[in-house]
Amino acid sequence: MEEWIVGTLSRTLAYATPLLLATLGEIYSERSGVLNLGVEGMMILGAVSAFATAFITGNPWLGMLIAGIAGGVASLLHGFVSITLRANQVVSGLALTMLGLGLSGLFGRGFEGEPLGSTIPNVSVPILKEIPYLGEILFVNQSPIVYIALALTPVMSFILFNTSAGITIRSVGENPSAADSAGINVWLVRYLCVSVGGVLAGVAGGYLSIAYRPAWTTGMTNGMGWLVIALTIFASWNPSRGLLGALLFGALMHLSFRLQPWVAPELLKMMPYGSAILALVILSFGTLKRSMGAPNALQQPYIRGEK
Amino acid sequence: MSERKLYSTITFLVIASFLLIGFSSVAMAQERDKLKAGFIYVGPVEDYGYSKAHDVGREHVEEVFPWLETFYVENVAPSDVESTIDQFVNNRDADVIFTTSYGHMDPTISAAKKYEDTIFFHCSGYKRRKNVGTYFSGLYQTYYLSGLMAGALTETNKLGYVGAFPTPEVKRHINAFAIGIHEVNPDATLHVRWLNAWVDPSGAKEATQALIEEGADGFAYTEDSPAVLQTAEENGAFSFAHYNPMYRFAEEGTLSGQVSKWGAIYQDILYKVYYGVYTNENLNDVDYWWLLKEDAAALQAKPGMKINPKYEDDLKSVTVQDPHFGEINVYDLVMKRLEQMNADRVTFDPFIGPMEDRNGIQRLKDGEWATHDQLWQIQWAYPNVKGPWSGEPEE
16 A cells, blocks of 8 residues: 555656646746646647757756747747737637647657657666655656756745735736836746746656657647646646646546546546537636636736726 | 642641640650659658658659659548549549548548549458458557567566557457467466547557656557557656657657558559459459558568667567477567468468466467457457446446
8 A cells, every 4th residue: 555655656746747836837927927738739739849958968867958048038029919919818728738739749750750869768867766756756766857846836936926026027017007106127028928838738748758758749738738727726826736736637547547446537638628629618717717816917917007 | 829729728737736745645655654643641741650651652663664653632630532533533543542541431432433444443441342442551460579578578467559549440459469468477467558649649648658657668559650669768768669760769669660561552452443353343352451461461560670679688588388389488489480481381470279368268269360250340459458447348
């Protein structure tokens, strides 16, 4: 039984990592008032560019960097359309997802079915791995990216809730006109937050293609971006709760195979997606959304001088 | 202009135009001589799985027949099959159209009614028509051979199978693998996990990890990527390539593999179409169910390598008692069985009775060979198979 739990938790971390990274980014984006449904598209662009870079240069860490840049650039497109042009954020985000899936399929053609020589290998941390239970779960055979994601969580939480930068971000998301009259550059803050979301989504994609399972396959994010949208809501826009949610979804994913002898596989497969639909339903009910703690100005383009 | 001159001019023009028409029809006839075959794939060609295997077959016939021109469209969902066929027939003058996925069956039949002059072949279905034939390359024999090796090499007596969907095709593969395991190792069990997707690399990875946590040390699978193979290798387990020779993805962990060779079937079909054996009137009963013997399937880790030499000694060190061959090591047993199933007169099949399913219901009587239909519609599970099994028959 102990072994069962330890094994499950260890795998939970591996699968939760990309979810966590992208969720942290999406929380920042939404906290500034910009809903970005393009997570799936940014993730897959990150995945393909990470793989291509690592494949060509032989340097997987450079691949991760390029993945972040690719995700960031893609998110700026959403930023331009939704912040500068003030278009509907839902439509623009959906378009970004479609664009990302299409472009990655196109650019990825030559890399499909190519084995990757240089990957980011899993590590075991000496000494720490001797800690009973925790050591086995956290420090044996995990990707270094797992630690990066885990370390980012308190940092991003601290910035958001305990620094003036965090207050700036949140005030832009709650009441952009008030923030504007207080001398805050609403557009700049929103652009920055959206690109943080893009960079982290790109890195999450890169983790999938050069660390988690080193290969490029068309459409390999397989709906993970939508889980991120759901997770952001589950986390009520709070990075620490984002970590809990990501771990929960990671566990669901792994357990959907471990529980198969007892529960119908079709039912298990539905669990993460079913909960994602639930979250999207919540998002569409205004009052419910408010009580969940959603930023007041979420999805509202800011037009100076309008109430 | 005199009347005579006018007449001769007209005569000249008429003759010239007839000549032109004549020449152009000769030119057209020469162009017509090339047989045009269109292929419709369900997935991306570069997926390194199912559609890739078909495309290797297409490249093979394109190379073999100088009179053949081929073209393909990939990623075609069932709902888009008819419009793709419209385009193939109307814009590209396709003479023969291959549709390669089970879901393409109904749209193929309805398009065939619209284009009576075109010849269609549908892969993996059962509906035929005077201008629609069917074909399939069976891999169950090679799965059985893989099972022999897996049963010999497992140390935990637990093997894993990551299945796509619980369809008869996948169940046939699982059962054949299980029969092979049982033959050399009656104590070993085969644990099945389902993805409910044909392509889901992350799911395949996690399913493999779950099985490893539960003690499995060898794998077979039906999924279109090398994810299971790679994950098995990472964890020091062995696995078998599927559809395509995937040795290069995991040179340590790839023991052998079940590989489709659609080229053999495409070659036979197109040859017979070109020489008029198959027409748009006589395909009602044309069904290819090609196996090892016809070279439509192969046991290989990569071309030229049946079994990874790394595992050769281990396989030779395990011996079993065979009623026919006496005491024999598993490596030789695999080769003997391969020979038996490759022979012109096949003398062995994995599905020979007496055979019961895991609920104790008799499926094959003593000495009975499973028929094409029995294998095609198989739903039951072999006794050493563990795990969920939707659509399991109760009688």
